Amino acid sequence: MKLLAISGSQRKGSFNKQLLALTTQLLEKQGAQVESVDLRELALPFYDGDIEASTGIPAPAQELIAKVTGADGLVICTPEYNLGVVPLVKNAIDWLSRAKPVPLRGKNALLLSASMGLVGGNRGLWALRPSLEVLGVHVYPDMFSLASAHQAFNEDGGLKEEPLAKFLGRIAEGFVKVTQAHGAIGKKS
Ligand SMILES: Cc1cc2nc3c(=O)[nH]c(=O)nc-3n(C[C@H](O)[C@H](O)[C@H](O)COP(=O)(O)O)c2cc1C
Numbered sequence: 586m587k588l589l590a591i592s593g594s595q596r597k598g599s600f601n602k603q604l605l606a607l608t609t610q611l612l613e614k615q616g617a618q619v620e621s622v623d624l625r626e627l628a629l630p631f632y633d634g635d636i637e638a639s640t641g642i643p644a645p646a647q648e649l650i651a652k653v654t655g656a657d658g659l660v661i662c663t664p665e666y667n668l669g670v671v672p673l674v675k676n677a678i679d680w681l682s683r684a685k686p687v688p689l690r691g692k693n694a695l696l697l698s699a700s701m702g703l704v705g706g707n708r709g710l711w712a713l714r715p716s717l718e719v720l721g722v723h724v725y726p727d728m729f730s731l732a733s734a735h736q737a738f739n740e741d742g743g744l745k746e747e748p749l750a751k752f753l754g755r756i757a758e759g760f761v762k763v764t765q766a767h768g769a770i771g772k773k774s
Contacts, residue, residue: 586765588612588619589656593663593674595625600699600734601706605662607742608697608729611757612660617764619660622652624673631672632679646680650688653681658693658764659722664700665709670716678716690721693764695756697729699737705730723767725760729753 590609594601609619627645630636636643642650653659663674681689694717698706707730714724729752731737737744744750 586617586658586761586768587656588617588658588660588764589652590619590621590660590662591624591674591677592621593624593661593671595623595673600701600731600737601662601664601697603738603742604697604699604729604731604734605660607738607744608660608662608695608753608757611754612761615758615761617761620652620656622649624677629676629680631676632683637683642680642683646683649677650681650684653688653692656692657768658695658760659689660695660697660760661713662697662699663706663709663713664698665706665712668708668712670709670713674713675716678720682720687720689717691723691767692721693723693725693760693767695725695728695760697731699731699734701733701735703732705732705734723763725756725763727756727759729756 590605592602592605612619629645630643663671696710698710700706710728717724739745
């Protein structure tokens with residue numbers, strides 16, 4: 586089972602990248618194969634209808650479309666900006682939505698966030714869900730938001746707080762099971 590991991594922060598010292606790396610390890614322990622896509626490297630242009638009309642969907646967006654098409658699910662770990670979805674992630678979704686068929690349709694998605702604040706970026710995840718769901722994504726019901734992220738990790742990259750670490754482990758396990766089950770249903774139908 587293949588998953589595509591996407592960080593909504595491009596920053597080198599990003600807490601979301603740290604949380605994504607930890608979650609990737611947990612998902613791999615459950616048997617998932619996780620490929621990460623670096624949105625900074627991909628350098629998608631901002632969605633522009635004139636670009637699309639004149640030269641079609643640009644190469645970086647085509648690359649992302651191919652990666653999503655080849656995956657069973659997505660793992661998106663992203664900060665919230667001003668309580669909303671970061672433009673980097675929204676722009677990627679907007680380009681993905683222009684492909685026919687829409688590659689997100691029928692995929693599973695696990696949403697996570699991290700922030701130095703006390704809500705951990707959770708409001709941004711609630712803002713993100715509708716844009717994914719309207720495109721046919723099965724968003725996993727449990728989301729994980731890491732508050733006080735600057736104090737949350739130990740030196741090994743794990744979470745200091747045992748109950749939080751366990752919760753993240755359960756989410757990873759549940760997400761892999763659900764994604765595998767959807768894959769099995771897809772093969773039968
Ligand atoms: C433009 C901007 C808006 C932000 N808005 C929020 C916010 O609404 N809630 C929040 O908890 N943190 C907010 N932050 C702080 C980010 O959560 C913090 O910078 C976080 O470390 C970003 O994630 P990263 O460490 O993965 O880069 C904002 C930061 C920026 C740059």
